[in-house]
Structures are given as structure tokens and as C-alpha cells.
Amino acid sequence: MGAGRLYGAVAAGAFRRYATYRAATAAGVFANTVFGLILVYTYLALWDERPRLGGYDQAQAVTYVWLGQALLAAAAIGGGGFEDELMERIRTGDVAIDLYRPADLQLWWLASDLGRAGFQLLGRGVVPFAFGAVFFEVALPSEPLRWAAFLVAVGLGVVVGFGIRYLVALSAFWLIDGTGVVQMSWLAGFFCSGMLLPLNVFPGELGEVVRALPWSSLLQAPADVLLGTADPLPTFAFQAAWAVALLALGRLVQSAATRRVVVQGG
Amino acid sequence: MAGLRAYRLITAMWIRSTMAYRASFVMTTFGNFAATALDFVAILLMFSRVDALGGYPLPEVAFLYGLSSVSFGLADLAIGSMDKLGRRVRDGTLDTLLVRPAPVLAQVAADRFGLRRLGRVTQGALVLTYALWTVDIDWTAAKLLLMPVMLVSGAGIFGAVFVAGAAFQFVAQDASEAQNAFTYGGTTLLQYPPTVFGQELVRGVTFVLPLAFVNWLPAAYVLDRPYPLGLPQWAAFTPPLVAVGCGALAGLAWRAGLRTYRSTGS
Numbered sequence: 001m002g003a004g005r006l007y008g009a010v011a012a013g014a015f016r017r018y019a020t021y022r023a024a025t026a027a028g029v030f031a032n033t034v035f036g037l038i039l040v041y042t043y044l045a046l047w048d049e050r051p052r053l054g055g056y057d058q059a060q061a062v063t064y065v066w067l068g069q070a071l072l073a074a075a076a077i078g079g080g081g082f083e084d085e086l087m088e089r090i091r092t093g094d095v096a097i098d099l100y101r102p103a104d105l106q107l108w109w110l111a112s113d114l115g116r117a118g119f120q121l122l123g124r125g126v127v128p129f130a131f132g133a134v135f136f137e138v139a140l141p142s143e144p145l146r147w148a149a150f151l152v153a154v155g156l157g158v159v160v161g162f163g164i165r166y167l168v169a170l171s172a173f174w175l176i177d178g179t180g181v182v183q184m185s186w187l188a189g190f191f192c193s194g195m196l197l198p199l200n201v202f203p204g205e206l207g208e209v210v211r212a213l214p215w216s217s218l219l220q221a222p223a224d225v226l227l228g229t230a231d232p233l234p235t236f237a238f239q240a241a242w243a244v245a246l247l248a249l250g251r252l253v254q255s256a257a258t259r260r261v262v263v264q265g266g
Numbered sequence: 267m268a269g270l271r272a273y274r275l276i277t278a279m280w281i282r283s284t285m286a287y288r289a290s291f292v293m294t295t296f297g298n299f300a301a302t303a304l305d306f307v308a309i310l311l312m313f314s315r316v317d318a319l320g321g322y323p324l325p326e327v328a329f330l331y332g333l334s335s336v337s338f339g340l341a342d343l344a345i346g347s348m349d350k351l352g353r354r355v356r357d358g359t360l361d362t363l364l365v366r367p368a369p370v371l372a373q374v375a376a377d378r379f380g381l382r383r384l385g386r387v388t389q390g391a392l393v394l395t396y397a398l399w400t401v402d403i404d405w406t407a408a409k410l411l412l413m414p415v416m417l418v419s420g421a422g423i424f425g426a427v428f429v430a431g432a433a434f435q436f437v438a439q440d441a442s443e444a445q446n447a448f449t450y451g452g453t454t455l456l457q458y459p460p461t462v463f464g465q466e467l468v469r470g471v472t473f474v475l476p477l478a479f480v481n482w483l484p485a486a487y488v489l490d491r492p493y494p495l496g497l498p499q500w501a502a503f504t505p506p507l508v509a510v511g512c513g514a515l516a517g518l519a520w521r522a523g524l525r526t527y528r529s530t531g532s
Contacts, residue, residue: 023440034447037467038455042312042319045462049316177290183297187304196308203314 007111014115032128036069054200059139066132070125075161075218083169090172117158149232153222156239160217163246173257194220214242272368276376298385320461325401332394333481334456337420339387345375349442352435358530420480422509426516433523460494479508
């Protein structure tokens with residue numbers, strides 16, 4: 001199948017592209033490890049005060065911290081995905097060239113983002129996670145099936161993350177300068193994904209609301225699958241529903257946006 | 267001093283150019299404010315479930331948070347753009363700064379001066395005000411005097427970390443994230459009580475990278491709390507000395523870094 005090969009090549013290209021920034025990757029691993037260390041101690045103090053807070057024991061809370069550090073770059077929770085590049089192409093008008101290519105704009109960027117996420121998971125995620133597992137008491141499953149389910153949840157989370165960031169990037173068609181939108185989306189992502197604090201620690205109604213939003217697919221959902229505090233199948237269904245909804249909305253906005261494209265003469 | 271004059275002129279230029287787009291300035295400043303406020307929201311969420319963290323109640327944690335945030339915010343406002351040095355080394359644009367008749371450090375420090383960073387200072391100052399309002403302190407003349415001294419010294423210590431981090435980027439050009447681990451990581455660490463962290467970590471940020479002198483030690487004096495690592499009481503009054511010492515070491519590191527600079531030749 002030709003199309004499959006094309007998008008596979010795009011993903012592989014993105015993987016290789018991020019793999020060339022070795023010093024940046026090493027610096028990122030270091031930063032994730034340091035932040036993980038700080039967070040682990042604050043979580044331990046929190047769980048010392050309130051054992052079994054949010055249904056986690058201490059080992060599970062510690063595991064959650066290192067999962068967050070491992071997935072931060074892969075799911076682009078703190079930004080740093082493809083969106084800056086796409087917004088720049090929209091701003092300069094280069095996107096017109098992309099639209100003439102015999103490839104679908106959304107699928108092209110999705111493939112590229114999946115390649116990026118794949119590298120970030122291996123290059124930036126594994127080492128901080130391994131550091132955490134070696135130096136702290138963590139709760140990791142021994143069944144391979146649970147690990148497989150975790151990887152599926154991570155993959156679905158990355159697609160949901162892409163869906164959100166694609167909409168953010170498309171806003172540049174209307175706004176020209178999307179700095180504000182990017183920043184707001186970053187804040188929402190950090191707060192609602194569980195990066196700041198596990199969502200099951202959020203009090204009352206607030207907790208229920210954030211758990212129903214798409215961002216919970218990025219970190220909370222994979223974490224709960226790995227920690228065994230959520231059933232995999234309903235979790236997948238939740239993530240897949242958001243992925244489909246966001247991708248469909250992205251298509252809709254894309255077709256509205258491309259009708260606006262006016263190629264500047266020159 | 268030629269350095270200060272150059273710094274003043276360049277920052278004034280950047281402020282003027284920022285003010286040309288006022289709406290954008292207001293938005294990014296608010297974004298800066300909101301992004302840093304998120305850290306404090308995390309602390310508030312924690313305190314919605316517990317009464318103390320590491321033995322410190324909310325007003326005392328807010329006190330530590332406010333001191334750390336304002337000190338770091340001032341350093342970040344003054345020279346926070348220094349983490350962009352790696353890019354200038356990579357693309358060779360540092361050459362432009364080398365041929366100008368002003369100290370390179372002053373030019374790099376003032377480069378892309380971001381007035382929006384007032385957002386962080388404002389946020390920290392608000393939390394500090396809240397803390398001073400609610401915390402129970404037996405004010406004495408010494409304690410009152412120590413307040414401005416520790417804010418300025420803290421900014422000096424963080425400033426030294428910024429300069430040392432930039433010096434490191436002469437060698438590792440892609441490693442700005444490693445610098446973030448010490449700057450942003452450092453301020454996050456200091457927002458929590460020292461009792462939360464492991465003894466080794468506390469020892470490291472007292473004797474190796476002396477961040478503890480930003481707030482932990484002087485605040486222990488103001489709050490009448492036990493000193494971390496059982497240090498003597500006079501240690502609370504050493505932050506100015508530590509700041510000067512750090513500044514001198516960072517200056518040496520900067521000179522050494524600048525000497526290793528080889529232009530890209532492009």
C-alpha cells in the first residue's frame with residue numbers, strides 16, 4: 001500500500017530527526033530526572049501525611065511521578081511537538097505548498113508526530129524511569145500483558161495529544177500570532193493531564209471534571225492502566241472516543257481553514 | 267561601568283520594541299503570571315487534602331514559595347534570556363556581539379530582555395504578601411532587615427546560576443534544558459520545606475550548589491524553625507556573602523567559557 005509506506009517514511013524521518021539532537025536529549029533526560037527527584041520527595045511527604053490518598057499507596061505515587069517524567073516529552077504535555085513548525089508555516093504562507101502535495105495535511109503531521117513521540121519515549125523516557133525504579137520503591141506489574149496494555153494506552157494518549165495540538169496549530173489561520181493560544185493550551189495540558197498532581201488527588205467535583213476531559217488520556221489513563229487502578233478496555237474506549245472526536249474536529253477546522261488560504265503573489 | 271551602560275541601553279531598546287505591541291505584551295505577561303501560578307495551585311490542591319507538608323502549614327510553605335519565586339523572578343527578569351546562548355553559539359550570531367565595543371556578558375544578559383517576566387515576580391510577590399498576612403512571626407528588627415537582604419541575595423545566587431549555566435553552553439551548545447534543571451528546578455525545590463527532602467539532596471543544595479541560602483536558611487531564622495543539617499544560627503545571615511562568592515565563581519566560569527568559543531565560520 002503506497003499511502004501506508006509514505007506515512008511510515010514520514011514517521012521514520014521524524015524519529016531520525018529527533019534522534020540527531022543527542023546533547024539536547026541528554027540534557028532533557030537530566031532535567032526530567034532532577035524534576036522527578038523533586039516531585040518524588042514532595043509526593044512522599046504528601047502521602048506520609050495522608051496514606052492511600054487518591055487510592056494510591058506510596059509506591060504507586062512514586063511510580064506515577066516517574067511515569068509523568070517519562071511521558072512528558074513523548075505526549076508533548078509541556079509543548080515541543082510539531083505545532084510551532086506548522087504555525088510558522090501557516091504564518092509565512094508555506095502551508096500553501098503543503099496543501100498542493102499529494103498527501104493529507106493532517107495525516108502527514110500525525111505520522112510525523114508519532115515518529116517524534118516514539119523517539120521521545122525511548123530517548124527521553126526510559127532513562128529517568130529506570131533511574132526512578134532503581135533508586136525508589138516503585139509499583140510495577142510483572143505481567144507482560146499489563147505492560148502491553150500500558151503501551152497501547154500511551155499510543156492512544158499521544159494521538160489524543162496530537163488531536164488537541166493540531167487544533168491549536170490551525171488557530172494560526174485566524175490569529176496569525178498564536179503565542180497566546182499555545183500558552184493557554186500548555187497550561188490546560190499541564191493542569192488537566194495529571195502532570196501537576198494525579199487527577200484522583202484533585203478534590204471532589206473538580207476531580208471528576210478533569211478526569212472526563214481529553215487531557216486525562218495523556219498521562220492519567222496510561223498510568224492507571226500500568227498501576228492496575230483502571231481496567232484497560234474502558235480506558236482504551238475513553239481515549240479512542242476522544243481521539244476520534246478530536247481528529248474529526250481537526251478535519252472540519254482544516255477544511256474551513258484551507259478555504260481561507262490566499263496565496264500571496266510574488 | 268561600560269557593562270551596566272550597555273545593559274541599560276539594550277534593555278531599554280527591547281522594552282521599547284515590546285511596547286510597540288501592547289496587547290501582545292499584556293497577554294504574554296499574563297501567561298507568564300498564570301504559568302507560574304500553576305505551581306502554587308498545585309500546592310493549594312495538596313493542602314486541600316492535608317494540613318501540613320513536611321511539618322510546615324500552608325502559610326509557612328507560602329512564605330518559602332514567595333521568597334523563592336520573587337528571588338528567582340528578579341534574576342529571571344534581569345538575565346533570564348541567557349539560556350538562549352547555546353543557540354547563538356550554534357548559529358554563529360555570537361560573533362556580532364564579540365565585535366561590538368561592550369562587554370559580551372552584558373550584551374547576552376540584555377539580549378531579548380523580556381519585560382513579560384514581571385508576571386512571575388508579581389505572582390511571587392502576591393503569594394509572599396499572602397504569607398506575611400497569615401503567617402505567625404515574632405517580628406524583630408533583625409528579621410525585618412533580613413527580608414529585603416535575602417530577596418536581593420537570593421536573586422544574586424540565582425543570577426550566578428544563570429551565568430554559570432550559560433558558560434556551560436559554550437561547551438554543550440544544545441544543553442539549555444540541563445540549565446533549566448538548576449534554575450527552574452532550583453526554584454521549585456525551594457518552594458517546599460527542607461524537611462520534605464532527603465538529607466543527601468539538602469546537603470547538595472547547601473554545600474555544592476548553595477541554593478539553600480536563597481530562602482531555607484534565612485527563613486528558618488525568621489520562622490524560628492530548626493535549621494537544615496543542624497547549621498549554626500549565624501548561617502542565616504550569610505546569604506549576601508554566598509551571593510558574592512557565587513557571582514565571582516560564575517564570572518570565572520563565564521570567562522573560561524568565552525575563551526573556548528570558536529566561531530562557526532559561517
